[in-house]
Amino acid sequence: MTETKFASLTRIPHPSPISDAERATRVADPGFGKTFTDHMVTIRYTEGQGWHDANLGPRGPLSLDPATAVLHYAQEIFEGLKGYKMSDGSMALFRPEANARRFNASARRMAMPELPEQIFVDACKALVEIDKQWFPSVEGGSLYLRPFMIATEAFLGVRPANEYLFMVIAASTGNYFKSGAPAVSLWVSEHYNRAGPGGTGAAKCGGNYAASLVPIAEAMQAGHDQVVFLDAKEHRWIEELGGMNIFFVFDDGSIQTPPLSDTILHGVTRDCLIALAREEGLSVREEPYAIDQWRADAESGRLIESFACGTAAVVTPIGKVSAPDFAFTIGSGGPGQLTQKLKARLIDIQRGVAPDTHGWVVPIS
Numbered sequence: 001m002t003e004t005k006f007a008s009l010t011r012i013p014h015p016s017p018i019s020d021a022e023r024a025t026r027v028a029d030p031g032f033g034k035t036f037t038d039h040m041v042t043i044r045y046t047e048g049q050g051w052h053d054a055n056l057g058p059r060g061p062l063s064l065d066p067a068t069a070v071l072h073y074a075q076e077i078f079e080g081l082k083g084y085k086m087s088d089g090s091m092a093l094f095r096p097e098a099n100a101r102r103f104n105a106s107a108r109r110m111a112m113p114e115l116p117e118q119i120f121v122d123a124c125k126a127l128v129e130i131d132k133q134w135f136p137s138v139e140g141g142s143l144y145l146r147p148f149m150i151a152t153e154a155f156l157g158v159r160p161a162n163e164y165l166f167m168v169i170a171a172s173t174g175n176y177f178k179s180g181a182p183a184v185s186l187w188v189s190e191h192y193n194r195a196g197p198g199g200t201g202a203a204k205c206g207g208n209y210a211a212s213l214v215p216i217a218e219a220m221q222a223g224h225d226q227v228v229f230l231d232a233k234e235h236r237w238i239e240e241l242g243g244m245n246i247f248f249v250f251d252d253g254s255i256q257t258p259p260l261s262d263t264i265l266h267g268v269t270r271d272c273l274i275a276l277a278r279e280e281g282l283s284v285r286e287e288p289y290a291i292d293q294w295r296a297d298a299e300s301g302r303l304i305e306s307f308a309c310g311t312a313a314v315v316t317p318i319g320k321v322s323a324p325d326f327a328f329t330i331g332s333g334g335p336g337q338l339t340q341k342l343k344a345r346l347i348d349i350q351r352g353v354a355p356d357t358h359g360w361v362v363p364i365s
Ligand SMILES: *Cc1c(COP(=O)(O)O)cnc(C)c1O
Pocket: 080, 204, 240, 241, 242, 243, 244, 245, 265, 266, 267, 268, 269, 270, 309, 310, 311, 312
């Protein structure tokens, strides 16, 4: 645990926030990750001093020295979680302490200082509270929160930096897919890997995403929506999509997902869906699943559904899988029944429509 001389957030409301009329226009069609709110949280860390200068203030550009460490060696981590409007009109976060814990796990892997979990959660709550008017007026909308940390020391030597900046920004966000979730088409990356044993695959760091952009572009060029990554060693075991975890549904009512390791991101949505599926009486296996088995099972009809999951798109049905030398369709090629059911169960809890028996919903103020 890092030392901390920390008071509470200093609140500096925006002197000239975006007008009500302009905000109303923007939140009526917010898209994903582009309609930003008026405020942001900044908290600084200096070696020897700990975390300090915690502010909730007007959102604006950063001024960085060109030698700032993050710009050269990518010492950066982030999180993604959502603020929801509950059926009674109140605002809430969903399992923010799970994101805080994972943020610190990522920090340890990237040689960055840990942030006390309570500060992480309080920063997220404070930003939602001050910018709640940005909650989108669209079906399935949320305030998407992006906490992140960068190395800010101006130094070109290769070692962990001794200064950091933690921030939280928020974006008014609509449904990831406009008319509910269509089934996506996946491309099997035969050449590129997302993560290797001993690497940073289990850390939520920007570098992993940078490495995934070429295979994603390749998939899109071939007419697909997303990439599915295989393990780096044998190039056979299905890992994840690079931003979403993956599940397989079988005709005997069981479901399966690859086991957590240091090459798979430990998704909060994944964890919730495992719990909800078990409550539905389904048997859930966390076991490796091979690409050739996936194909054989889809062709024989033993595998009836597959879906990807993550905070942004919640649950996304997978309709088709392609590689340079094969392609197969899953079920009817559209959203499967169990996929839809689990998605609805999760969304109902997140929005306060169904009772929260797990203590996942954290009210704001
Ligand atoms: C964030 C992320 C996920 C999904 O995690 P959630 O906590 O469910 O949002 C899956 N894979 C990767 C690589 C990620 O960065």
